[in-house]
Amino acid sequence: MKELELYIHIPFCIQKCRYCDFLSGPADDTSKRRYTEALIREIEAVPDDRDIRITTVFFGGGTPSVLPGEWTAAILETLRRKFTFAADAEITTEANPGTVDKEKLRVWRESGINRISFGCQSSYNEELRMLGRIHTWEDFLMSYALARESGFDNINIDLMSGLPGQSLKAWETTLRRAAGLKPEHISAYSLIVEEGTPFASMELDLPDEETERMMYSRTREILKEYGFVRYEISNYALPGRECLHNVGYWTRTSYLGLGLGASSLIGNTRFTNTPDMGEYLRNSANPGCLRRNIEHLEEKDEIEETMFLGLRLMRGVDKHRFEQTFGTTIRKIYAPVLEKYIDLGLLAETEDAVFLTEEGVSVSNAVMAEFLLDSY
Template sequence: MKEIGLYVHIPFCIKKCKYCDFISYRQNNSMIDSYVTALTKELSMHKNTLRDYKIKTVFIGGGTPSILDINKLDIIINQIHKNFDINSRAEVTIECNPGTLTKEKLKFYKNIGINRLSIGLQSFNNEILKFIGRIHSKEDFIDNYNKARNAGFENINIDLIYGLPNQDMKDWEGTLKEVIKLKPEHVSAYSLKIEEGTVLYRLLDEKKLNLPSDEEDRDMYHFAIDLLNENRIRQYEISNFSKNGYECMHNLIYWNNEEYLGVGVSAHSYLNQKRFSNTNDINEYINFINRGELPIQMEEYKNKEDEITETIFLTLRLNKGLDLMKFHDRFQVSILDIYGDKIRKLIDLGLLTIKGNHIRLTSYGMDVSNQVFVEFL
């Protein structure tokens, strides 16, 4: 059977972080009830969609999925198993906010087959956490991280953000060193992006943000790469690092441009050469489902040329880069026959390199990766 990833979106938070532009809603018990009911219906509506697939990864993201009480999550997990064929060794991840975890929840997650946690820390500086709108402290994080270990979790990701307001290199170094002490299997480290419509965007417009310079931001990035690599948490993607064998299987589906199904409000899918996404409006989403209709608001079929382009700039995000032989096997054409001139130009500029059977971004290429990707659009 073909393999696929399943993404489940839980769009609720206790409050929205000041940098967040994701589709999320404040915690509301009656809305959560209606949403979970609709979500389980959407899962059953896709039973035939995935009848020829085996699910190799499940990723429950948000929002804050750990905001759900145990019985709601139990309903969702049971519905997934009822409708789909799940690989017995599937990676099953749930995103967690340290301010919403409990010993009881963690024990339950483990018992229902969740085997990977992605916990949002962002910073070990409590003043910065408060300023960006996080609902937890570093002490909350450490407490719940230890509870997760005691519950038996052996695959934990810690999410971090650098380039935050009022953050300097000393602060970032301190955060990384505290994280390394905890010996996580995986670390995600993202540069802060200030998106339009967020609180930070307004503060920036009002000149009320003290942000690191672009140069300081790049220094933080390279410091993270070096320090994490030294501690055997090695970079395998532009913003992701792991111990050997603990790369995020679900995200690798995205970066290898493989198929996945997304359910829930605003969720995206890629299936049978078609990208499609659900409505961004939660009330519209629920109404669609209650009428027995899939809540799809966008559909876009991808021809071979589209697939080639997307495969190039997605796989180039990976440290190992693009495998020339796999590319040829998938598309029955050599990438050098299509983009040979552009690839040679990017090599001359020090942005790409060819080593063995792979084309990869150089260290400088990773710094300006979007400029590289544009060349293939």
């Protein structure tokens, strides 16, 4: 059986955060209902293939938790009718604090959702306000407690460092407050000021490079005290609680994206659904018409992606899997790069894998860039 991951895009948020360039925005209930109906039509139109086994489902956005619980359950029910699910499939929904209540959490549990990823970002209300978030730290604590009471035993907390005006001490406090709640997983990304966002046109008092560097290294040290292991450049989990869906991305498992603007990788083909809502609503029953940017990857592209994405994982790129997939070894293709960076102490190699060392992680972009293949 072929394994497949599913990504479901819910492009709605209560209000736009000042740093966000995701395909998302506010909408009224009628628009949300129309979209959910269109999404269900898109799922129903996927060609049947009983030889596929769904290992993970991820509701992302936007803020998937703005939909009524019953609508999310209806989407999942349609997915189950269409696909064969692994018995232990990881089914995650992103949620914003303040958008969940007991009833919604109950419906989610009953529908099979077994993981929640809370967009918390900070434990300081002034930082949350400055980011344009809709919630306070207290809202987050309440939502987190409700999720635990409702039986969710796999929870991620998203946090963000490098915020305007944020001190190293404030970041450390946020990390300790979040880790002290004992979630299974913490994602800790640093703020990127994206073009076209309100932040891009503001004078921001961003932490200097040295503070940013300290924030990154302290993240690992502090989370380690609480039992978290860094398994990817920006992701930390208790042992055995890594996000399987994202590990799938980094190891190039096929995934099908459903919904507005959703991206897919099926075998060696990448494509993206239209980002135009009108077009999506009109054509969702005919997924072929939604597809944009269809790219058939050559072997060279697949090898590069395998290295870039795999090196993000602390366990690195699996040498045996690489050889099975490409019929050649990493060493045969990349001997000079491996030698150079192993000598510099930035890469390491064992019988089974090639991976970034601790020093390598801090300059990962520069190292990864050398895995581009000019000629192959």
